[in-house]
Amino acid sequence: xxxxxxxxxxxxxxxxxxxxxxxxxxxxxxxxxxxxxxxxxxxxxxxxxxxxxxxxxxxxxxxxxxxxxxxxxxxxxxxxxxxxxxxxxxxxxxxxxxxxxxxxxxxxxxxxxxxxxxxxxxxxxx
Numbered sequence: 001x002x003x004x005x006x007x008x009x010x011x012x013x014x015x016x017x018x019x020x021x022x023x024x025x026x027x028x029x030x031x032x033x034x035x036x037x038x039x040x041x042x043x044x045x046x047x048x049x050x051x052x053x054x055x056x057x058x059x060x061x062x063x064x065x066x067x068x069x070x071x072x073x074x075x076x077x078x079x080x081x082x083x084x085x086x087x088x089x090x091x092x093x094x095x096x097x098x099x100x101x102x103x104x105x106x107x108x109x110x111x112x113x114x115x116x117x118x119x120x121x122x123x124x125x126x
């Protein structure tokens with residue numbers, strides 16, 4: 001089992017910044033993949049960013065590229081999402097998740113992730 005716990009959400013004005021954290025515990029490996037997703041009210045959960053824990057290789061949704069940065073701290077077993085130049089349309093509940101180990105799992109598909117945190121609310125005011 002893997003436990004994920006997000007923190008760092010809040011209310012911020014447009015143009016501001018927030019950093020989300022996701023502490024991982026339990027049965028994690030050195031080569032797993034983790035991602036951030038978000039879900040706005042009345043919308044489907046969407047991919048934000050993902051990272052390979054070992055290589056540091058990353059991927060981003062076009063909507064956040066250049067504004068958000070995903071990173072990890074191996075020693076703390078913690079995932080981060082630095083969000084800059086926030087826009088009202090970034091308002092959502094943000095979730096961290098661990099990708100499943102099945103062959104062909106896709107970073108951008110929510111159903112390919114096996115473990116999820118409880119989510120943290122990010123609200124960007126205009």
